[in-house]
Amino acid sequence: SDGSGSDTSADGPLKLAVFASLNGVPAFAADEEGVFEKHDLDVKISTAKTSTEMVPQLLGGKVDLALLDTATSLVAAGQGVDLVYVAGATDGGIPKGQEEFSFANVWVKKDSPVKSLADLTGKTVGVPQIKSAPWVDLRGSVDEAGGDSSSIKFIESPDPLAALKSGQVDATTTPEPVGTVERAKGDLRPLGPVNSGGGGIAYVWVATRDFAEANKETVKAFAEAVREGNALVNDDRELLVRTAAEVLDADAGLLEKAAFPVYAEKPLTTEDVDFSVEYMNKYDLFEKGAPDAAKLVGP
Amino acid sequence: MTGTKTAPAATGARSGAVPTGVRRLVNRLLAILVALVVWHLFALGPGASSDFPTPPASFRTAVDLAGTGAYWSNIATSVETALLGLALAVLVGLPVGLLIGANEHARRSTQLLLDFGRTVPAIALLPLFLLLFGATRDLGLVLILVSAVWPIIIQTSYAVGEISPQLRRVGRAYHLTRWHLLRHLIAPSMFPFVFVGLRIAATLSLLMAISSEFLGGSDGLGYVLLQAMQINDTERAFVYSFTAAILGLLLNLVFVLLQRRVLWWHPSVRKGGAA
Amino acid sequence: MSRALKAATLVAREIWLPVLLVAAWWWLSAGSTSLYWPALSEITDRFVDLWFFDHLLEDALPSVVRLVAGFGIGFAAAVVLGLVLGSVPALEDATRPLVEFMRALPSVALLPIMMLLLGTDDDMKVVTIAFVSTWPILLNTVEGVRSVDPVLHQVASGYRLSTWHRIRYVVVPSALPQVFAGARVALSMSVVAMVLTEMVGSPGGLGYFVLNSQRTFDIVAMWTGLIVLGLIGYAANKVFGLVEARVLAWHRGYTKQKEDQR
Amino acid sequence: MKAQTTPDTDAPGAGVTDPVMQVRGLGHSYGERQILKGLDFEVGRGELMCIVGPSGVGKTTLLECLTGLRRPSEGQVLFDGKRIETPPRGLAIVFQDYSRSLMPWLSVLDNVVLPLRSAGMAKAEREAAAREALAEVGLSDFTGSYPWQLSGGMQQRVAIARALAYRPAVVVMDEPFASVDAQTRADLEDLLLRVREHLGITVLLVTHDIDEAVYLSDRVLALGGKPAGIRSLLTVDLPAPREQVSTKALPRFAELRSQVYRLIRNV
């Protein structure tokens, strides 16, 4: 309903948009390994900086399916953007075996007096942006640990790690593989993993409702292909690392040591989304009221 | 007649106060050296805490990157976008600037719109452009257009006021054709202002090309810069930023050389000759 | 023609086109359900809600203060530097690569450096705005200074004008039209810088308001923010025009009066 | 073709049989300040008229009104019977502010060539015409120079060459010889007379040199007063052709000379 020609039933390749981050890696892997092809899908993957940049592209028909974090997608839906969750992409929470160092961690300076997440109460913390997924995750984790996240002073910075190192903030959160790089340098200390998505779903594949309705079959096939691709990389770390190295233009040796998220293999349910809506609602993400989880899951 | 034009430039009718040849190079290198020393001290001092790369470290990274084809193709992509966008901005900006500079009615009628439009930054309009153009090169071109067109419009419209009233009268008295008026009277009078506009616009074009790649995720220097930042590779990120700045520098030196060629007769360039 | 009538026609000449366009916008957008292109009526309603007066005082005012401070510092620095570089060609020539380099530094590189040096507060924001708005004025001042009629330089030397008088009465007035052109360009660039700097540090300000509205998909609010930005720009340019009309009165007369011929 | 002026030496509005320009009730004000008022006269085809008057009286203003460069606040000027709105074709002007009327980015030759080019003259022809005109004013050696490389008098001569090369039907000159030495001035005066003889052009010339006015003119228009009106329109009944030494030696020359001098003096 938005933008110029929403070419919803385009005959060309399926246009996917992902982050150039570890979350987007399975899409590339699936493409390379022929998973999409197997499902009769011809895809073209582009990258974007953040979820925020993908929504207008979805609405304008420049992109058919986009990989968004749950926070952004729910906020958009709350504002009336008619989105449909097609498939889960990344599971939230703290994966097994990553209790010390996970996919996303909170960092402080090596000699910082801050010893636990709860200690962040009343401190200054850097985030890429306020009211975003990392922000919610950090607040959730601090509160869970017994602190009071409402007293934290948040500072926005395009490069929060630099802000931390130069002493402008007391702590920051950062995703992999940046954490692994920092761990090697040793100036900073990981305080512990954040509970991404509050334990619910962290990243999802999204389409506009118009597109999903008009291309039911394609979308269904895509959802299956995604789950298949996710399973593939969950099981084949070597493939994951190799693809990540290509996508991020990073050193494979570095990524070898990095903590990867767990990619979603199960179909998305209304309960999953309901959980996320509740979780986000705690942090006042929805100015116009929370979106309806049942309507979001489709098609 | 074009033959005679370059002759005085060649025979040294240039600004005498600028030292020539080796002397000039030495001066420039000296200035750059000073800057490098400041940078080095900064990197070791206040910058040390946040891994600010030192010149030697950056230089090593730069050498490594320069060995890869990708580095150069990314530069080519960004420069191409920037130049295309700049051309677009000139194509739009020059006529508009001329019109509002020359026509009081046009100026007044559009003033509110132009003042309004030029204060709304392109990045504030990013979602709308993404909606309309997607993360393509078109996005870069549009972002460049809506940023770089303003300096050209403004400088051009001011330039119109610089046409000497006496020469205008000569033009009218001798019935110069429209083309001759433009080519031999209006354009030369306006060059000094318009050139500065072009130089500002050229830099903006490059910056916006890189921003659009950075934000929209299409290929080019901006994209690899984003990649480097996403894996916290400060050194590489710095080299990419500096590459962008050096491209801006080179682009502008081209313009300055061009300016000296076109404006050799101008008091700012020529030597002596008060009369 | 009476004075009031004259003023009225002047205003009419300036607003007929905007009024027409706004009317068209109103009409075309009426009843729009599109997220990014909301109805103008919806925008105006929100505008009143948002900007009278909470956000005006909380966001717009601090932004304007930063803008004015940053632009002011940038202007002063550029004119002083431009006078020096314009008068000493050898210095200008030697430092040109540096100037061009700094000018072309992408904001992603510039902002971290500024944050490192000045923290994340207003200082950093004001200095960054000043930094960005310096360049157009600097380039123009340098060119303007170098374009002074050589005969006037001879007059200044012949009558042994003091350096200050030479600057004040010969160089500056001569370069002023070009300085003003540069300042106009800088004005719009400083607004860009304002928005950029408000992306970092503690939240707040007009630029932040617009960006945050985008990120939270409150597009109607974003539109109101854009309108406020535009209005501020218009007001700033009006103020500018008044200053310029005073300072460059001779220039208008000089170029126009001889032209009252036709 | 010579101007046929009335024998009456002091009748400003006097008719001319074949007028190129007719000035009717001309007046001009800059803002509140009235400069010219109630000027009525005609310029005959082929006539050479000099305009004299004290500095600041309004001579340049008058020329601007006559050539259509300035819209007079009162009255009108007819050129070939049609009201003048903009400089008509076939009219060349030498401006008083010669140094600013040359384009610094064009060589001397190109400055002279440009109007010819706009008039659509062929390349070879216009170059030849420009070179010839420059040779006539003694600047053959400077065709490739730029105006700012020339002395004041040389610049002025470029402006004169530009007007002559244009082969105008009417040429209007505002103190064209003010910056050249006596010898060059005499040469240029004779050049002007010669060109006029050959091509039958009409010349309007402002000068401060009374000898020059009398020597050149068919009629001398003296402006005076505040606002300025026509003091007198004096017919110069010296025989043609004129010659620097012999003409100036005539008793009638001395007579006319002092007559004009007196006219300007008691303004």
Added chain:
Amino acid sequence: MKAQTTPDTDAPGAGVTDPVMQVRGLGHSYGERQILKGLDFEVGRGELMCIVGPSGVGKTTLLECLTGLRRPSEGQVLFDGKRIETPPRGLAIVFQDYSRSLMPWLSVLDNVVLPLRSAGMAKAEREAAAREALAEVGLSDFTGSYPWQLSGGMQQRVAIARALAYRPAVVVMDEPFASVDAQTRADLEDLLLRVREHLGITVLLVTHDIDEAVYLSDRVLALGGKPAGIRSLLTVDLPAPREQVSTKALPRFAELRSQVYRLIRNV
């Protein structure tokens, strides 16, 4: 204090008892083109020297070298015994291109006041001096106007007023009366003589008007040749005080006049 020139009328390098300026082997080239060569002469304190010569010979160039505005390619100029590098104190210049030598952004009064201000004169005093000088050149009514609102001749008079108000010890004028009418010219000539009488200033004046040169001068310097050298340095032995009518009626005046004319002619 009057100039004490040698009786010898034709000895260029002749010594002057109290020279203000001493020119030694002066020469100048623009690029390859040599304009001036081997000039040797002195200017006495209080002397009025006119410089004549054909258009483009190098008069303006010579003045620029004499005033320190241009560094000559050969030789040197001593001012009060010291080598001139930059325009010395107490020197005023009237530029040939008067219209461009006035600042369009300053009113007529401010244009005249500006040099006085730099010289550190008190506000009231400098305003009075400027107004007086403007009155002397007949521009009392135009002090508030801008230069571009004035006629050519009026602009030239502003430039003259600026020089006179400066109360210089030496004034250098490049064709200062070229654009004014005969009457105003005569008035300005007499003003110059009067000022010089009162203040004992030294005057160097370029002119194309031979009558003027003879009428004003103590000595006339004629330039000629290619490159230009001193043709002659002619002492004008007309009695002081000079007076427009009576001096010009002297037989000696006519003699000197034709002598100078001949000097320029056979260049």
